Amino acid sequence: MINISFTGNIQRHVSAPPCKVEAATVGEALERYFERFPGVRHYVLDDQGAVRHHMLVLLDGISITDRRRLSDSLDRNAEICVFQALSGG
16 A cells, blocks of 8 residues: 655645555556545646646655656555645745
């Protein structure tokens, strides 16, 4: 099972509880997550289905390589964590 979680700063804007899903790619995992929690989709993905510029998606602690098609493949026990990219000092 793939673990998907969202950082606390995202939780201030939209309810995004942690969840486990079955999937082979990041895109499939997020799609299964959004089926359960549809309000999160528009916050994370743009109208073309790509990761929004202000979002960061980590796969096992490393930024995904395909932010447009979300085709990064997943190991059986992968962890996906979604962050809101913050800037400033």
